[in-house]
Amino acid sequence: MARLAPSERIRDADRTRAELLAVATEVFATHGYSGARVDEIAERTSTTKRMIYYYFGGKEQLYLAVLEAAYRNIREAEQSINAGDLPPADAVRRIAELTFDHHHAHPEFIRLVSVENIHQAEHLQQVEHLRDLGAPAASLLEDVLARGREAGAFRTDVDAIDVHMLISAYCVFQVANSATFGFLFGRDMLADDVRRRHRAILGDAVVAWLTAR
Amino acid sequence: MARLAPSERIRDADRTRAELLAVATEVFATHGYSGARVDEIAERTSTTKRMIYYYFGGKEQLYLAVLEAAYRNIREAEQSINAGDLPPADAVRRIAELTFDHHHAHPEFIRLVSVENIHQAEHLQQVEHLRDLGAPAASLLEDVLARGREAGAFRTDVDAIDVHMLISAYCVFQVANSATFGFLFGRDMLADDVRRRHRAILGDAVVAWLTAR
DNA sequence: GAGTTAATGAACCAAACGGTACATAATTCG
DNA sequence: CGAATTATGTACCGTTTGGTTCATTAACTC
Numbered sequence: 043m044a045r046l047a048p049s050e051r052i053r054d055a056d057r058t059r060a061e062l063l064a065v066a067t068e069v070f071a072t073h074g075y076s077g078a079r080v081d082e083i084a085e086r087t088s089t090t091k092r093m094i095y096y097y098f099g100g101k102e103q104l105y106l107a108v109l110e111a112a113y114r115n116i117r118e119a120e121q122s123i124n125a126g127d128l129p130p131a132d133a134v135r136r137i138a139e140l141t142f143d144h145h146h147a148h149p150e151f152i153r154l155v156s157v158e159n160i161h162q163a164e165h166l167q168q169v170e171h172l173r174d175l176g177a178p179a180a181s182l183l184e185d186v187l188a189r190g191r192e193a194g195a196f197r198t199d200v201d202a203i204d205v206h207m208l209i210s211a212y213c214v215f216q217v218a219n220s221a222t223f224g225f226l227f228g229r230d231m232l233a234d235d236v237r238r239r240h241r242a243i244l245g246d247a248v249v250a251w252l253t254a255r
Numbered sequence: 256m257a258r259l260a261p262s263e264r265i266r267d268a269d270r271t272r273a274e275l276l277a278v279a280t281e282v283f284a285t286h287g288y289s290g291a292r293v294d295e296i297a298e299r300t301s302t303t304k305r306m307i308y309y310y311f312g313g314k315e316q317l318y319l320a321v322l323e324a325a326y327r328n329i330r331e332a333e334q335s336i337n338a339g340d341l342p343p344a345d346a347v348r349r350i351a352e353l354t355f356d357h358h359h360a361h362p363e364f365i366r367l368v369s370v371e372n373i374h375q376a377e378h379l380q381q382v383e384h385l386r387d388l389g390a391p392a393a394s395l396l397e398d399v400l401a402r403g404r405e406a407g408a409f410r411t412d413v414d415a416i417d418v419h420m421l422i423s424a425y426c427v428f429q430v431a432n433s434a435t436f437g438f439l440f441g442r443d444m445l446a447d448d449v450r451r452r453h454r455a456i457l458g459d460a461v462v463a464w465l466t467a468r
Numbered sequence: 469g470a471g472t473t474a475a476t477g478a479a480c481c482a483a484a485c486g487g488t489a490c491a492t493a494a495t496t497c498g
Numbered sequence: 499c500g501a502a503t504t505a506t507g508t509a510c511c512g513t514t515t516g517g518t519t520c521a522t523t524a525a526c527t528c
Contacts, residue, residue: 053475053524074373076290080516090477091517097475101516155435156369160287163434176439203440204456210436211428212421219427221376222368226389227416243417250467251460266494266505293486303507304487310505314486 059097061087066094067108071153075105075161102165109158110169112151119144120179130190131253135245137183138209142241145213146232152217179206187252196252205248212244272310274300279307280321284366288318288374315378322371323382325364332357333392343403344466348458350396351422355454358426359445365430392419400465409465418461425457 065086070078080101084091098104123140125133145152158166166172183202190196215223220231230236278299282291293314297304311317336353338346358365371379379385396415403409428436433444443449 055475058475072373074287074289074370076287077373079514081514089475092477093475095517153373155432156373157287159432159434160285160290160366160369160373163438166435166438172439174439174441176436176441180440200456203442204453206440207428207436207453208425208456208460211425211432214432215420215424215427218431219368219372219424221372221374222379223389223420223423225376225379226385226387227393227419228387228389229416240417240420243413243421246467247421247460247464251463254459254463254467268505271505292484294484305507306505308487 055097058087058089058093061089062094062097062104063107063111066104067112067150067154070105070108070157071150074157075165078105080104106165106169109154109165110172112154113169113172113175115148116144116151117175117178120182123182125182125186130186130193130195131249133186134183134190134205134252135249137186138244138248139241141209142213142216142244145217146237149217152214155214156218176203176206190252197254200252205252208251209244209248212240212247216240268310271300271302271306274302275307275310275317276320276324279317280325280363280367283318283321283370284363287370288378291318293317319378319382322367322378323385325367326379326382326385326388328361329357329364330388330391333395336395338395338399343399343406343408344462346399347396347403347418347465348462350399351457351461352454354422355426355429355457358430359450362430365427368427369431389416389419403465410467413465418465421461421464422457425453425460429453 062083066078066083069083069086073079078101080091080094083104084094087093094101094104098107123137125136128136180202183205187196187200187202187205191198216231216237223229224231231240275296279291279296282296282299286292291314293304293307296317297307300306307314307317311320336350338349341349393415396418400409400413400415400418404411429444429450436442437444444453
């Protein structure tokens with residue numbers, strides 16, 4: 043008897059799980075952990091609330107799964123950055139710009155990080171194998187920084203985490219605080235022309251900082 | 256008959272109101288809007304839940320009052336910054352450092368802003384007279400920027416809001432994302448020595464950026 | 469194709485939660 | 499003082515919410 047292709051099957055654990063995860067990501071990012079409703083997540087899928095408990099165990103475990111998947115995605119994006127053959131200053135600018143683009147492309151991830159910070163990263167700490175997730179981003183910058191220092195082009199009193207933090211801070215702010223900042227200063231942070239301008243500013247600032255004096 | 260001093264009175268509308276506001280600020284900043292419990296706020300005060308509804312009308316209006324008070328505080332702090340007699344570069348560095356200090360001194364305000372951003376600033380928009388709250392911070396930088404440009408010391412392709420955004424982004428990130436960033440990179444963002452270092456980095460970066468070329 | 473297991477759905481439940489009704493005591497004011 | 503007003507506490511209510519029970523069907527195994 044011909045087996046149905048996985049995509050045509052009515053019962054498909056992987057699809058159901060993935061759908062719940064995708065919808066849950068959006069709902070948690072929109073309403074926060076407490077504000078997210080299990081019923082709403084279920085309603086937005088083609089399955090029922092029962093499946094959340096069947097596959098994940100409960101609201102909190104679902105949130106943990108969402109967090110883990112989100113961080114796995116960003117790690118992959120970071121590892122795909124390739125700036126090895128550019129002069130140090132250009133390489134740093136390129137890393138900054140790609141980071142900037144990635145943040146704008148995945149606002150739901152940024153919002154999830156905000157949510158997690160409000161809760162003092164208590165859930166993140168439960169996902170053990172996310173511990174040294176910062177390493178890839180740092181080592182990428184480490185290489186470029188070392189090259190710049192050797193060439194005498196970069197200042198020597200900063201490390202890779204310092205640089206990453208300045209870049210992250212700027213990028214995260216653009217997305218995470220666009221609502222309040224946009225309101226208070228009457229600037230639409232997500233408009234295309236504004237975004238291009240801010241992107242250029244980040245590159246200018248980071249390079250100017252590293253090459254100063 | 257001798258009237259009791261207000262501070263000794265058992266019934267004191269102002270004190271009750273202020274106490275509720277203070278406790279609510281902390282609870283909303285810790286748990287987010289939905290995560291904050293009206294009962295918890297009441298329990299942490301010397302009064303009862305009933306008073307929240309008597310003075311504010313409900314959970315949402317209490318949150319609005321908290322937001323408004325928090326933003327009023329930061330406006331006052333910004334207006335107290337005085338950098339008029341310093342050379343432009345030193346003045347910008349000073350503004351950046353004072354902003355940095357203020358953020359670290361009021362983490363609950365930063366967290367409240369994060370909460371509000373998760374909700375797309377929908378509550379902030381309801382507090383009408385907070386609309387152009389950004390103006391003071393911008394005009395302070397505007398003056399310094401103008402002086403720097405006239406002296407030929409500063410670049411001319413950025414405005415006050417650009418500068419304020421870079422400073423804000425860095426300062427907000429330090430406080431708002433200290434939990435996740437600290438976890439992923441093993442750096443305690445709130446430790447004294449780390450904080451001093453980050454403070455200096457911000458000044459270096461902003462001045463280098465503005466004076467580049 | 470019979471038996472077993474994985475996956476799913478509908479209805480239901482107890483606790484938590486925001487909010488209120490009612491009673492009452494402190495304060496003010498004529 | 500005594501009436502009117504302001505402030506406060508207790509007990510309770512209806513709804514929402516995360517979670518569960520029980521039954522059932524699709525899919526896989528041999």
